[in-house]
Amino acid sequence: MSAADWQRIDRLPNIYCAGCGNGSVINCTLAAVEEMGWTRENTVFISGIGCSSRAPGYILTDSLHTTHGRALAFATGVKLANPALNVVVFTGDGDLAAIGGNHFIHACRRNVDMTAICMNNQIYGMTGGQGSPTTPRGAISTTTPYGSAEPVFDLAELAVAAGANHVARWTSYHVKELMAAIATGLQTPGFSLVEVMTQCPTNYGRRNRLRQVSDMIEHLRTHALLVQKRDRLIREGKPIPEGMFVVGELVRRHRPAMGVRA
Amino acid sequence: MRHEVRFSGFGGQGIILSVVVLGRAAALYDGKHAVQTQVYGPEARGGASMGQVIIDDEPILFPEVTDPDIFVIMSQQGFLKYGQDAPPDAVMLIDSGLVHASPGCRCYGIPATEEAKTTLGRDIVANIVMLGALVAVTGLVSREAIEKAVLDSVPKGTEALNVRALKRGFELGEGVI
Amino acid sequence: MSRMEFMQGNTACAEGALAAGCTFFGGYPITPSTEVAEHMALKLPKRGGVFIQMEDEIASIAAAIGASWTGARAMTATSGPGFSLMMENIGYAVMTETPCVIVNIQRGGPSTGQPTRAAQGDMLQCRFGSHGDYGIIAVCPASVQEMFDLTAEAFNLADRYRVPAFVMSDEIVGHMRERVMLADTVETTPRRPLSPGRLPFEPGEDGVPGFPEFGRGHAAHVTGLTHDERGYPDATDHAAHEKLVRRLYQKIESARREIADYEVTNPDAEVVFVTYGPPARTVWQVMHDLSDPAIGHLRLRLVWPFPEFALAAFPDAKVFLMPELNMGQISREVERHVDVPVVSLPKLGGELHTPAELKRALEVHR
Structure with missing residues (x-):
């Protein structure tokens, strides 16, 4: 099989806007799943609500498109009831960080054997561009018309603190690294979070002087700080540049996990 | 004949266990019918604990206690809260070392806690002594049934102690009637 | 065993x-x-x-x-x-x-x-x-x-x-x-699996689709959005929505005779208690104490879907009395289906109606 064999051809075209980053994330995920040798019969995609969460509807496996923020709780039931199934969750920043925040930290703590891929476009895309817990300070959205005044959630660091066995963050620009990180997540027993900073030209870029897709991707590329570089800056006592986010593998460990296939 | 039995004492005396054991004896070993209920409060320990059980030869339709006719009282607070309004035709057993009361009904003093502490060496079985006395005084369930129900319900390794407590209760009950 | x-x-x-x-x-x-x-x-x-x-x-x-x-x-x-x-x-x-x-x-x-x-x-x-x-x-x-x-x-x-x-x-x-x-085991009716060639949300004649269990190669897409029989979202088409919601409603309502579970006592009675849950036990006590064939009792072991046809088991009923541990939630449902008075007997606070209370209600309303 190739990645294309995993797609529901009869559901094309998909709902994503031109220039959306979600397609790259789905493709990287399917390539990683394919690399694992998983089959369409033993793989389940689960999601909540939002642009990201429409992804399972385009994949030719069993899939649960659930309620807003609750995907990880549904996924916990699927995985514990049948550990033979491989479980992958697609989620977004509104889904995971806001309404689903509590389920997120407990999924990390339980370390249930699944991989959650968070498409973090820093905005509520499907509802038309409202601010989310990851909308950067100062950024314009329909609910932050004077610029967001709130600090952002660092989802990857939260997952590390809450106990997930594998946590990585990349961007939709870093396609190869992203695919490798997802593959590592799929391989690691326990909970894996792969956060992907991705572009939403329609509802984020348009209001934040990043109208072109290329501008958005360039923005993601130039604001990504490799974890090794961050650590070096810390060692040297140098400041971390303002507005940067860390990319790379933040943790890979073998804490006790639940739902691991015997 | 429907009997409504009310046990009261302080949390930790095994009040609830006592009513459950009594109900179990009636329902499983004496071919009678029983419904056990209790009062749930937010306190986990202390306070006035209260449990009730209805015992009847016929199936029990209305399951709530409205007019208890048999009282077992093991604390002063329990008496004040759940015992002092006992009707004149009721029967009451009080732990005579812990409760000072003269209710307006037939009342028997059983030194259950003192007996449990001195003769049996463990005050924790005072409730079983009271159960034994209750069965001897009222004949509510058979002695065989209550013994089986006690054995079902007590922790492993304490069976002999509890049977001794029960039998001591029978003797104390016989002594007051 | x-x-x-x-x-x-x-x-x-x-x-x-x-x-x-x-x-x-x-x-x-x-x-x-x-x-x-x-x-x-x-x-x-x-x-x-x-x-x-x-x-x-x-x-x-x-x-x-x-x-x-x-x-x-x-x-x-x-x-x-x-x-x-x-x-x-x-x-x-x-x-x-x-x-x-x-x-x-x-x-x-x-x-x-x-x-x-x-x-x-x-x-x-x-x-x-x-x-x-x-x-x-x-x-x-x-x-x-x-x-x-x-x-x-x-x-x-x-x-x-x-x-x-x-x-x-x-x-x-x-x-x-x-x-x-x-009982160690009870009679179980297993979930009907999805038949080959059927779509995951394609109903049978009873309005109920076979179940496409995960892990069996059905590639079932399950969504809370309005969906077609394939399970694919179709969230803007009015006809798709109407068809789906009517089916979800009808598969239960149309089976209510099959689903119903209730007991009728004294069908010739003129005053009839309707109960579900523990208020039934007070009514049993009252009927035992009074032993009066003019008092009837419809006891529902299953409330939803509401078996309105069970009320017709009391053709001579002149009044229905409904002791409930709420402000009369199911008495409204009974009212919808009968032409005689329905008297709600609400009780709040955690205790059952006593037999004496229901006997008093009988005196007032019969």
Whole structure:
């Protein structure tokens, strides 16, 4: 099989806007799943609500498109009831960080054997561009018309603190690294979070002087700080540049996990 | 004949266990019918604990206690809260070392806690002594049934102690009637 | 091998679930339902099942729904505040036709209310609490034995109709201890699997689709959005929505004679009590004490879908009396279906109507 064999051809075209980053994330995920040798019969995609969460509807496996923020709780039931199934969750920043925040930290703590891929476009895309817990300070959205005044959630660091066995963050620009990180997540027993900073030209870029897709991707590329570089800056006592986010593998460990296939 | 039995004492005396054991004896070993209920409060320990059980030869339709006719009282607070309004035709057993009361009904003093502490060496079985006395005084369930129900319900390794407590209760009950 | 026990209603509920083959429980502690979860926590792991305490009731029912898609008989148990939290995902279970059992040991509300006292205040919430139009099934036990029997039956009904089934009990029956006969296994009607060549949401003649269990190659897409028979979202087409919602409603309503479970006493009576849950026991006591054939009793073991045809079992009825532990939630339903007066006898605060209270009501209304 190739990645294309995993797609529901009869559901094309998909709902994503031109220039959306979600397609790259789905493709990287399917390539990683394919690399694992998983089959369409033993793989389940689960999601909540939002642009990201429409992804399972385009994949030719069993899939649960659930309620807003609750995907990880549904996924916990699927995985514990049948550990033979491989479980992958697609989620977004509104889904995971806001309404689903509590389920997120407990999924990390339980370390249930699944991989959650968070498409973090820093905005509520499907509802038309409202601010989310990851909308950067100062950024314009329909609910932050004077610029967001709130600090952002660092989802990857939260997952590390809450106990997930594998946590990585990349961007939709870093396609190869992203695919490798997802593959590592799929391989690691326990909970894996792969956060992907991705572009939403329609509802984020348009209001934040990043109208072109290329501008958005360039923005993601130039604001990504490799974890090794961050650590070096810390060692040297140098400041971390303002507005940067860390990319790379933040943790890979073998804490006790639940739902691991015997 | 429907009997409504009310046990009261302080949390930790095994009040609830006592009513459950009594109900179990009636329902499983004496071919009678029983419904056990209790009062749930937010306190986990202390306070006035209260449990009730209805015992009847016929199936029990209305399951709530409205007019208890048999009282077992093991604390002063329990008496004040759940015992002092006992009707004149009721029967009451009080732990005579812990409760000072003269209710307006037939009342028997059983030194259950003192007996449990001195003769049996463990005050924790005072409730079983009271159960034994209750069965001897009222004949509510058979002695065989209550013994089986006690054995079902007590922790492993304490069976002999509890049977001794029960039998001591029978003797104390016989002594007051 | 069956065995006789003297146990609490909540424990008997858990035993009924186990006898019915429940293998997954997701729950969250809440008075007065917690003993259901505690007993499942004790028993399920030893039987190869899964017990998980989730972070809240929203997650509890989500986990149960997820487990159900792997083919497991799955349940959760809660009380008022947790039940309110579950409402969104109950709608999801309805829309996705996910069989699951939800136990509500009702307590006094609104809000935190009376955690340790009984009520029947969630009867309409159970029927209508999630947004949109739909149908569900709800049973109401009146004894510890019925906690066992009706919980087991709820699993059969949930599987048969691909719908959430509710055990709408209360603190009185949940916490009382009585003698109960525990059958090791009970009669089970397994979930009808998806037939080859059928679509995952293509209904049979009874309006119920076969179940496309995960992991069997069906590639079933399950969504809470309005969907077609393939399961694909079709969230803007009015005809698709009307067809789906009418089917979700009708598959339950049109089967209500088949689903119904009730007892009729003294069908020639002129004054008739209608009860569900423990108020039935006060009526039994009154009828035993008075032994009067002019007093009738319709006792519902199953309230939803409402068996309005059962009211016709009392053709001479001049008045229906409805003792409920709420402000008259089901008396409204009875009123819709009869031409004679329906007298609501509400009782709040956690105690049953006493026999004396209902005898007084009889004197006033007969």
